Every structure is written in C-alpha cells, then in structure tokens.
Amino acid sequence: MARGRSRLRLPDGTGPAVLGLVPxxxxxxxxxxxxxxxxQRGLGSDGLVRVLGSPDTxxxxxxxxxxxxxxxxxxxxxAMPVAFLLARCALPGIAVVRAAILVPFVxxxxxxxxxxxxxxxxxxxxxxxxxxxFFNVAVVARTVAGLWxxxxxxxxxxxxxxxxxxxxxxxxxxxPALRPAIGSAAAIVFLFCATSFGVVLLLxxxxxxxxxxxxxxxxxxxxxxxxxxxxSLIQITAVVAVLVLAALARRRRETAMALRARTxxxxxxxxxxxxxxxxxxxxxxxxxxxxxxxxxxxxxTSDGWGLDGYRALSGTGFRGSLQISGLDAAVNSxxxxxxATLLALLLGVSASVVLVSLGRSRAxxxxxxxxxxxxxxxxxxxxxxVGFGYLITLDALPGDLRTSAALVPLAQAIVVxxxxxxxxxxxxxxxxxxxxxxxxxLGASPWxxxxxxxxxxxxxxxxxxxxxxxxxxxxxxGATSFLARPDSATLPIVxxxxxxxxxxxxxxxxxxxxxMLMVVTVAVVLLVERLRVRSVGEF
Amino acid sequence: xxxxDGLDVAYGRILAVSEVDLEIADGEVVxxxxxxxxxxxxxxxxxxxxxxxxxxxxxWNGTDLAGIPIHRRGFGLVFQDGQLFPHRDVxxxxxxxxxxxxxxxxxxxxxxxxxxxxxxxxxxxEGRRGGLWITGRGGxxxxxxxxxxxxxxxVGLSGYGGRRVTELSGGEQQRVALARALAPHPRxxxxxEPLSALDRALREQLAIDLARLLRESGSTALVVxxxxxxxxxxxxxxxxxxxxxxxxxxxxxxVWRRPxxxxxxxxxxxxxxxxxxxxxxxxxxxxxxxxxxxxxDGPVTAGLRPAALRVGDGPTEVTVTARVHRRDHVRLVxxxxxxxxxxxxxxxxxxxxxxxxxxxxxxxxVAVLSRRG
Numbered sequence: 001m002a003r004g005r006s007r008l009r010l011p012d013g014t015g016p017a018v019l020g021l022v023p024x025x026x027x028x029x030x031x032x033x034x035x036x037x038x039x040q041r042g043l044g045s046d047g048l049v050r051v052l053g054s055p056d057t058x059x060x061x062x063x064x065x066x067x068x069x070x071x072x073x074x075x076x077x078x079a080m081p082v083a084f085l086l087a088r089c090a091l092p093g094i095a096v097v098r099a100a101i102l103v104p105f106v107x108x109x110x111x112x113x114x115x116x117x118x119x120x121x122x123x124x125x126x127x128x129x130x131x132x133x134f135f136n137v138a139v140v141a142r143t144v145a146g147l148w149x150x151x152x153x154x155x156x157x158x159x160x161x162x163x164x165x166x167x168x169x170x171x172x173x174x175x176p177a178l179r180p181a182i183g184s185a186a187a188i189v190f191l192f193c194a195t196s197f198g199v200v201l202l203l204x205x206x207x208x209x210x211x212x213x214x215x216x217x218x219x220x221x222x223x224x225x226x227x228x229x230x231x232s233l234i235q236i237t238a239v240v241a242v243l244v245l246a247a248l249a250r251r252r253r254e255t256a257m258a259l260r261a262r263t264x265x266x267x268x269x270x271x272x273x274x275x276x277x278x279x280x281x282x283x284x285x286x287x288x289x290x291x292x293x294x295x296x297x298x299x300x301t302s303d304g305w306g307l308d309g310y311r312a313l314s315g316t317g318f319r320g321s322l323q324i325s326g327l328d329a330a331v332n333s334x335x336x337x338x339x340a341t342l343l344a345l346l347l348g349v350s351a352s353v354v355l356v357s358l359g360r361s362r363a364x365x366x367x368x369x370x371x372x373x374x375x376x377x378x379x380x381x382x383x384x385x386v387g388f389g390y391l392i393t394l395d396a397l398p399g400d401l402r403t404s405a406a407l408v409p410l411a412q413a414i415v416v417x418x419x420x421x422x423x424x425x426x427x428x429x430x431x432x433x434x435x436x437x438x439x440x441x442l443g444a445s446p447w448x449x450x451x452x453x454x455x456x457x458x459x460x461x462x463x464x465x466x467x468x469x470x471x472x473x474x475x476x477x478g479a480t481s482f483l484a485r486p487d488s489a490t491l492p493i494v495x496x497x498x499x500x501x502x503x504x505x506x507x508x509x510x511x512x513x514x515x516m517l518m519v520v521t522v523a524v525v526l527l528v529e530r531l532r533v534r535s536v537g538e539f
Numbered sequence: 540x541x542x543x544d545g546l547d548v549a550y551g552r553i554l555a556v557s558e559v560d561l562e563i564a565d566g567e568v569v570x571x572x573x574x575x576x577x578x579x580x581x582x583x584x585x586x587x588x589x590x591x592x593x594x595x596x597x598x599w600n601g602t603d604l605a606g607i608p609i610h611r612r613g614f615g616l617v618f619q620d621g622q623l624f625p626h627r628d629v630x631x632x633x634x635x636x637x638x639x640x641x642x643x644x645x646x647x648x649x650x651x652x653x654x655x656x657x658x659x660x661x662x663x664x665e666g667r668r669g670g671l672w673i674t675g676r677g678g679x680x681x682x683x684x685x686x687x688x689x690x691x692x693x694v695g696l697s698g699y700g701g702r703r704v705t706e707l708s709g710g711e712q713q714r715v716a717l718a719r720a721l722a723p724h725p726r727x728x729x730x731x732e733p734l735s736a737l738d739r740a741l742r743e744q745l746a747i748d749l750a751r752l753l754r755e756s757g758s759t760a761l762v763v764x765x766x767x768x769x770x771x772x773x774x775x776x777x778x779x780x781x782x783x784x785x786x787x788x789x790x791x792x793x794v795w796r797r798p799x800x801x802x803x804x805x806x807x808x809x810x811x812x813x814x815x816x817x818x819x820x821x822x823x824x825x826x827x828x829x830x831x832x833x834x835x836d837g838p839v840t841a842g843l844r845p846a847a848l849r850v851g852d853g854p855t856e857v858t859v860t861a862r863v864h865r866r867d868h869v870r871l872v873x874x875x876x877x878x879x880x881x882x883x884x885x886x887x888x889x890x891x892x893x894x895x896x897x898x899x900x901x902x903x904x905v906a907v908l909s910r911r912g
Binding site: 015036195432434437438439440441442443444445446454456457459 | 587588589593605608609611612614615616618623625626635636639656716718720723725729796
C-alpha cells in the first residue's frame with residue numbers, strides 16, 4: 001500500500017539529483033580518473049603484452065588467487081561457529097565477543113603483519129593465509145550472524161519434528177537459508193584478501209608476491225610503470241567481476257525469507273551445541289593471540305621488560321632511520337584521518353541520501369543498483385592502484401596537488417566512503433515511508449523531513465560510521481604508502497619503514513607504535529559497539 | 540468542504556480508484572468502507588497528497604489542490620500503526636506539527652470546527668493571514684506546551700508528555716498519533732484503518748472514544764475502514780467502495796438497511812437472498828412476515844443476515860445441523876429441507892444438533908434490496 005510515487009513532482013527529484021553530483025564528482029576526479037588513467041596506460045603501451053606473456057605474471061596471479069581462496073576458506077570455517085554463537089546463543093559475554101572479533105578487522109594491516117611476524121618469524125605462505133583470515137573472520141561472522149539471528153527457528157524445529165537430527169536440520173534447512181549471506185561475505189572477504197597489501201608486503205617480502213605488492217614493487221623499486229599499469233588492469237577486471245557476483249548475491253539476500261526479531265531466536269545452547277559454542281570461544285581466543293603477542297613484544301627489551309620502544313617514539317629511531325619523530329607521525333595520522341573522515345562522511349551521507357531518494361521514487365531501479373555498485377568500487381579496487389593513479393593524473397589539476405599533504409586524506413576518504421555508505425544506507429532505507437508521510441502531513445517540507453526524521457533516526461549510525469571510518473583511515477597503508485612524503489608520513493608508514501631498517505631499537509619502536517595504534521582502534525571499536533543500531537548495517 | 544470530482548488513480552495500467560465523486564461537509568465524518576484492495580486507502584492517500592490522480596480533481600472550498608504538496612495541505616493523517624517518531628517522546632510527537640511553519644493556524648473560533656477558510660491563494664498563507672496568535676519565542680513555546688497538554692487531555696493521556704513512545708501500548712500509541720494529528724488544527728483529518736491493528740476489545744472501546752473525540756473537536760474527517768461496526772460507530776455518512784468505485788453513499792442506517800445491490804449486501808453480512816413482498820411496512824417471505832418499515836411497497840429482494848432468523852414460534856420448521864457458541868448468541872446452521880441457512884438462538888435455550896426447531900423472522904437482520912432483474 002505504501003507507494004511513494006513522487007517522480008513527477010519537481011522539487012522531490014531535483015534536490016537529490018543536485019546533491020548527487022557532489023559524491024559523483026569527487027568519485028570521478030579522485031577515483032575514476034586515476035583508475036582510468038592506469039587502464040589507459042596499461043592498454044596503451046607494450047606493457048600489457050609483455051606482462052601477459054611473462055610466466056612470472058601468471059605465477060603472481062596464481063599465488064594471489066590461491067592465497068585469497070585459502071584465506072577465505074579459513075575465515076569462513078573459523079567464522080561459522082562464531083556466527084552461531086552471536087546469532088543463536090543466549091550466553092553471558094556475547095557483547096564482548098561481538099566487539100572482540102571486530103578488533104582484528106579494523107587493525108591497521110601493518111599492525112597485523114607485524115603481529116604475525118612476531119608469532120611466526122619465518123613468515124611464509126601459512127602466515128600470510130592466517131593473517132588474512134584473521135582480518136576477515138569478523139566480516140563473515142557478523143554478516144552471517146546478521147541473517148541467522150533473524151531466521152525463524154521454527155523451520156528448524158519443523159525439520160526436527162519430521163525426524164531430522166540436529167546436524168541434518170542444520171545442513172538441510174539452516175545452511176541453505178544462510179547461503180546468500182555466506183556467499184556475499186565470502187565474495188567480499190576474497191576481494192579483501194586478494195587485494196591485501198600490508199600483510200603480504202611484510203610477511204612475504206620479495207619471495208611471495210601478490211598482484212598488489214607486485215604493482216607496488218614495480219612502481220617504487222623497478223620504476224616499471226607500464227608493467228605496473230598492466231597488472232592493475234588485470235586486477236581491476238577481476239575485482240569488478242567479483243563485485244558484480246557479490247551484488248547479485250546481496251540482492252538475493254534482500255528478498256529473503258521470513259525473518260524474526262532477534263530476541264525470539266536466542267537461547268542457551270543444548271547438548272552438542274555446547275561444542276559449537278566452545279569452538280567459537282576458542283576461535284575468539286585464537287584471534288586474541290596475535291594482539292597479545294604484539295603488546296608483549298612492545299614491552300620486551302633485550303634485558304627483560306621495559307618501555308624503551310615507547311620512549312624512543314619521541315625520536316627518529318636508530319641512527320635517524322626516520323625523517324620525523326614517532327610522535328610527529330602520530331599527529332600526522334590523527335590529522336589526516338580526521339580530514340578523511342569528515343570528507344568521507346560528507347560524501348557517504350550525500351551519496352546515501354541520493355540512493356535512498358531515488359530508490360523511494362522508484363523511478364530508475366536499474367540506475368540505482370548500478371550507482372550502488374559503482375560506489376562500492378573503491379572498496380575493491382586496490383588502494384595501491386588508487387595511490388598509483390594519483391601519481392599519474394593529479395599533475396593535471398591546478399595547484400601543486402601531487403606534492404601536497406592533502407593528497408593523503410583525499411585517498412583515505414576514497415577508501416573510507418564505501419564503508420560509510422554501507423553503514424548509513426541500510427538505516428536510511430529502513431525508515432518507514434509512512435513515518436515520513438506523517439511528518440509531511442504535519443507540515444514538514446521534504447527537506448525538513450530529512451532533518452527532523454531521517455537524520456535523527458540515522459544519528460547513532462552516523463556517529464558509528466564516523467568512528468569506524470576514522471580507524472580505517474588511521475590504519476590505511478596501501479594508498480598512503482604511495483602518497484605520503486617523508487615529512488608527512490603517518491604512523492603505519494613509519495612502522496613499515498622502521499621494520500625495514502636494521503636495529504633492535506627500530507623494532508621496539510615499531511611494536512610500540514603498533515600498540516598505540518591498536519589501543520586507539522580498540523577504544524573506537526568499543527564506542528562503535530555501544531552506539532550500534534542493532535542488526536542494521538552490514539559491517 | 541472537500542470535494543472529489545471524477546477521480547481516477549492508476550498504478551501503471553491498473554486503475555486503483557475509478558471515477559470517484561465524494562463530498563465532505565465541514566464538521567462531517569465520512570467513513571470509506573470496503574474490502575481490502577478495493578482502493579479506499581489509495582483514495583485517502585490521493586486526498587492527502589501522497590498519490591497523484593490520473594484524472595479528476597480534489598478541491599478544498601473550491602480551490603484545486605493539485606500541485607499543493609502534502610505539507611501545505613493542512614490535512615492530518617493517522618495510520619493504522621501510529622507511525623510515531625521513535626526518537627521523540629510523547630510531547631515531542633504531539634508538538635511536531637505545531638513547530639512547522641505552514642500549519643500555524645489561529646485557534647478554532649468558539650463553537651466552530653477547525654478553521655476552514657482557504658482562499659484562492661492556497662493553503663500556505665492561511666496561518667499568517669489568520670493573525671499571529673503566537674508571539675515571540677517564549678510565547679511560542681508556551682503556546683505549544685499548552686496545546687500539547689490540551690491534546691493529551693483530550694485523548695485521555697494527561698501527564699504522558701515525557702514518556703518514550705516505545706513504552707506505550709498499541710492503544711496508547713494510536714491515541715498519541717491522534718493527538719499529534721489534531722494538534723495543529725487540521726482542516727481535514729484522514730484516518731487510515733486507525734483501529735485495525737488493535738485487539739477486539741480495545742478496538743470497540745477506542746472506536747467509541749474516537750467517535751466522541753471527533754464530535755467534540757468538531758473535526759471534519761475521512762475514516763478508511765473495512766470494518767462496518769467501526770464505520771457505523773464513527774461516521775455521519777458511509778461511502779461503500781468496491782473495485783475502485785464508490786457504489787453507495789448514505790447515512791449508516793440507510794446503508795445497513797437498504798444496500799444498493801447484492802454484492803454490497805453480502806459485504807454488509809447478508810448471505811441469504813429471498814424474493815419477498817412488502818405491504819405497508821410489513822415484509823412477507825417464506826420464513827413468515829415481520830414489520831420492516833424501511834421496505835418500499837411491492838416486490839423486493841430481502842437480504843437476510845444470520846440474526847434475521849431466530850429460533851422461536853414461526854411458521855418454518857427446520858433441523859439443526861451445527862451450532863457454534865458466540866459471545867452473546869449461539870449461531871446455528873439449519874436445514875430447511877435441502878437448503879442450509881444460518882440462524883441464531885439465545886445462549887440459554889440453544890437447541891442441540893439434530894433438534895427440530897421453528898424459526899421466526901426478526902426485522903433487525905433484514906436488509907431490503909430492489910427486486911433483482
């Protein structure tokens with residue numbers, strides 16, 4: 001009955017359309033153009049032929065796909081018991097688990113890389129796979145739990161009453177119902193793992209290379225720009241393919257089954273369910289190991305416990321390995337992340353408003369879907385590619401942007417904006433159109449309805465998105481490593497530089513800086529958890 | 540006065556509302572009654588400004604409302620499930636419309652209903668031209684607070700201003716929704732199935748309260764409902780709607796006693812149609828005769844509701860084949876010799892299944908239709 005067919009009324013349509021130009025314009029200049037420039041460079045030179053013909057390329061591609069697939073499998077297997085715990089169990093400490101599993105996801109990649117290096121000093125494929133999986137358990141667990149907690153338990157009960165064992169009921173009723181959520185989460189995780197940069201760079205070194213690190217190495221070390229562009233082109237093609245698949249899976253999930261309020265579906269585990277719950281707790285404990293190891297390393301010195309690493313942060317490291325002090329880098333980090341967050345909020349909110357308004361008017365459903373997917377592109381196109389693209393294109397803009405410190409927050413905003421959209425959009429979409437109509441009937445103009453109804457209702461999500469975006473920007477490594485100049489380096493860049501230089505003090509400084517980043521991240525995650533609007537939003 | 544003239548509303552190729560004419564006089568309550576899917580909600584939404592008519596006009600005191608958006612129409616809207624703003628308390632909900640610029644209207648004149656004097660320039664200017672009854676910022680909030688208290692008292696929720704709307708029961712939420720809609724003195728109140736989400740006992744109580752409230756506030760209102768009890772409790776006039784068209788408009792007892800056709804009679808509870816003959820207000824049919832003053836003389840069709848046939852001392856003898864206990868009577872299915880019809884009996888003397896009983900025609904359950912064909 002609730003049909004808002006307002007497409008013929010001019011004021012309703014033009015407002016969002018004008019607003020939509022802001023994020024689209026930004027996306028065009030700071031994302032599409034750099035990426036297009038790379039595609040052009042990749043296609044236009046002999047690089048593509050040379051790169052495609054080289055067996056080395058294919059071994060890199062194979063390794064990229066292989067490690068991403070393995071990491072995804074590990075993440076999904078580890079996440080399923082946790083999803084069960086979050087969705088189906090009424091046990092004390094669930095809130096802590098929810099927050100705890102989110103910590104790895106937002107940890108800066110350098111921090112995770114370093115944590116696994118301290119656990120597995122020999123590195124190797126296993127450490128890369130485990131580190132990538134470590135990151136993404138939360139994505140799978142929370143996405144799957146989101147659907148699972150709303151799944152009607154009575155379907156399972158009916159299967160049990162018909163003679164199915166608990167396991168059989170799970171495999172024949174629950175698992176098929178969860179498949180869309182598992183599928184879309186796995187697609188996203190695969191993407192994250194395939195484009196993972198910091199972890200692979202730190203743990204794989206020159207031996208294990210993915211497309212992402214190969215692009216970086218060719219640009220920075222070998223100065224083979226056309227080869228790097230060709231590799232970026234391969235990566236973009238693959239990413240778009242995966243994103244389209246994920247969008248299809250998501251659409252199926254949205255036209256999902258009979259969903260229930262969460263409280264109805266949780267209870268204390270029974271019988272064999274205790275084993276699953278115990279496994280989930282074990283997974284959570286395992287997730288904490290690298291974090292604890294990192295903190296322990298940060299306070300260990302060659303002669304017992306000590307805070308040498310933390311003290312050294314006020315300086316420039318062993319024999320002046322850095323151009324700025326650790327504290328200056330921390331200030332740079334906070335400043336860039338704040339700017340990036342504000343920009344991403346502006347872009348993300350206006351994009352969400354446009355998507356919701358166009359969706360409500362039901363004018364161009366295909367266009368809305370396309371726009372929705374396009375705005376997700378920066379999530380998948382590697383940050384390294386974006387950073388690289390900036391180097392190629394931004395000379396053409398007025399002002400000396402390429403050498404400007406503003407470049408870092410701009411690139412970070414591109415990375416953060418899709419996350420903001422994914423957190424705000426579902427909340428705005430869940431506002432009942434009749435609530436807005438009620439406000440209208442009371443005399444509120446369309447803009448006033450946004451101000452008085454939609455924005456306040458999405459308020460908590462806005463704060464959560466801001467906090468979340470802030471920590472992601474704080475830990476951003478891929479694009480920043482291209483764009484930050486030595487004197488404007490952020491903390492993750494400084495960490496990366498420190499561990500590539502000799503000297504015990506440098507190592508300790510890196511661990512101390514990681515711990516500081518982690519503390520800020522955890523504090524923000526706990527804040528987000530408190531603010532979270534239950535079970536809306538995708539991350 | 541609201542006037543709907545030749546209105547069509549289409550969704551794509553489907554005509555949801557077709558050739559509707561309807562007038563609502565100032566201070567009048569009209570119920571739009573019909574089965575679900577008949578287009579009655581669409582008609583209400585078109586009047587509210589939420590749907591765009593394909594053809595036809597909606598006007599208020601002679602001014603065409605086409606092009607005037609919902610927030611400038613000054614019409615109050617109440618949904619089935621309240622749709623209270625969850626982020627505001629009860630007072631914040633009720634005061635919402637009072638804080639909006641376009642609906643600041645002068646208070647109702649003594650004895651009159653909501654001010655209904657829209658000039659040709661449109662609704663937006665009305666409040667300003669009506670004179671500033673609210674002056675200054677302090678005075679404004681004072682006026683708003685007083686109006687909120689007044690409204691909460693009207694709906695029987697005095698002192699609820701500071702409560703969270705999520706703590707309220709369904710009935711209380713509907714009362715707040717009503718107070719919120721009435722607070723800015725709407726020219727017309729539109730109620731979309733206002734009681735349907737409530738359970739039965741509460742629904743009946745609230746229907747009586749709502750009827751009183753609409754009378755006391757002198758509101759002009761359009762109520763959409765599928766429940767004829769509700770429509771007849773609330774409305775001065777009932778418009779029966781079917782398949783997008785209004786098929787009958789009249790006072791509740793007229794519609795109840797003289798439905799325009801068989802389909803309308805069926806919707807109003809008649810399930811047995813008999814040839815009958817009326818003479819000087821006495822109806823004769825195969826189940827006997829009864830005084831039915833609303834029957835015109837001559838051959839007619841009698842539409843019988845179950846209550847039209849009672850166990851008693853009539854001419855027809857039947858066999859009871861089923862019985863169901865209802866709240867205040869026992870519903871029977873009886874065999875009249877090859878045909879099964881519904882009848883009622885008192886709870887105290889209800890016959891058993893298989894018993895032979897006699898039926899008497901009771902005028903209460905009889906509707907009279909013009910003779911078929």
